[in-house]
Amino acid sequence: MPLLLLKDLPRYECLLEAAKRYPALEPSACEVFLHLLRTGDEAFRVIEQHFQARGLSQGRFTVLMLLCDKTCGESHALTPAQLAEKAGVTRATMTGLIDTLERDKMVLRQPDPADRRQITVSLTPRGLAFLNDLLPEHFRRIASLLLVLSEKERRTIVRLLGKIAARAADEFPAAPAAEPAPPPPPATPPRAPAPRRISRPRRSRAA
Template sequence: MPLDKKYQVLLSEANKRQLPDIKSIELCFLTLSLASHIDKDCADQLSIHGLSEGRFILLFLLDAANQEIAPKTLAEQAGITRSTVTGLLDGLEREGLVERHADTEDRRALKVRLTLKGESMAKNVFDQHSRWIAKIFGNLSTQEHKQLTQLLTKVSNNLHHKE
């Protein structure tokens, strides 16, 4: 897999400066390049349906809940701000995929639910997206899956910021 151009330049400079452990630097850049390529493919897959990753996640959360949800709850579940949720819901509502209405218990609060069109799209796109994700790692054996998981976990433990 080729490195992204920006990483090629950085790796070249690291080589010029004879930094220690160039192989680890290159491996990090390969991992970042792979993540970038996966993100781009993901965006391409979702854009076919007029969705961004954020809009897709909200559709998925609403479909999985199988009930009305407050925008605040969607923000918490998705790990994004309320204002971001509002913008995403605005777009989904314009497309006829969700509808917002006043909460019956607190008329000042809103609840969100999928429309029939939204339910259909959520199921269709989630099924396609799941198949696409499975295909990315589909040619790995069970042992390779296990090994890659162990290696990624080991590398992750070296990070300062963990969630």
């Protein structure tokens, strides 16, 4: 749950003090930065707290939401790769999330008859019911948290957050999203790949 660390934010005077030692430190920027991380973390905690009481994690919640889709009501199936892409996690991580969800009977893995490399994941009735039971409180929490701001303030903060996010995205772009695989094929096969490991027979996940 925690991400932020630092129970108490440093006071502004401390930042001013520290700035004397580090010329690169902009006290006002740091202040915004700390508040942003802190508040994001608090907001996250508010929903995580609710999820946790129902035995759910943010990651698994996202998967359920994606499967439920915007047209929430009728579930439509997706492949793990699509889910990973939409959720912004690696496929390996998605495998783990689906594992847990399947164990809890929230989703179902089904082989794709057309392409045997693929499988499709879909929501079970149980998963859909669980989600529909969960969502009202989820939305209530979000509303309760953010309606402290006036409508005008909400418009303002969305605008300012958007500016920061845009800056982050183009000044510090995320890594190439992984997955695309490495471009540099070694011109020369330097050495044998070394005996990796004894490969065991692939266990069926259902076993």
